[in-house]
Amino acid sequence: MIKKTMLIGVMCVSLLGISQTQCSGTTKDSVQCKNVTKKKNSLCHNHDPNHVSKSKNQGETVICNGITKNNTPCKNKTKDTSGKCYNHRKNN
Numbered sequence: 001m002i003k004k005t006m007l008i009g010v011m012c013v014s015l016l017g018i019s020q021t022q023c024s025g026t027t028k029d030s031v032q033c034k035n036v037t038k039k040k041n042s043l044c045h046n047h048d049p050n051h052v053s054k055s056k057n058q059g060e061t062v063i064c065n066g067i068t069k070n071n072t073p074c075k076n077k078t079k080d081t082s083g084k085c086y087n088h089r090k091n092n
Contacts, residue, residue, distance in 0.1 A: 023047060064088055 023033035025047030035044035045051045064074040066088030076085035 020036045020038055021042050023035045023037050023044040023046075024042045025033040025044065027033055033044060033047060035046065037044045039048065041048065061077050061079055062083055064076045064078050064085035064087075065083045066074040066076075066085060068074055074085060074088060076087065078085040080089065082089060
């Protein structure tokens with residue numbers, strides 16, 4: 001039973017790797033890129049001219065301006081425009 005489970009697990013992992021291909025882009029040294037991609041154009045994020053990265057800084061990170069139950073300032077950080085962390089924002 002354990003051997004069958006191991007065999008099925010190995011087969012599933014090997015099938016997942018089939019959908020990935022090596023990037024067809026070249027580096028500055030004219031060597032093929034070693035990144036792996038799932039994109040149809042077979043270019044990784046470094047070589048794809050149409051790649052749009054998600055902005056990590058959607059807003060400025062600030063320290064929450066809420067007050068804890070102990071009447072001390074909250075130390076959580078937030079990017080929310082209200083300036084309050086998830087604990088101090090009211091659920092609408």
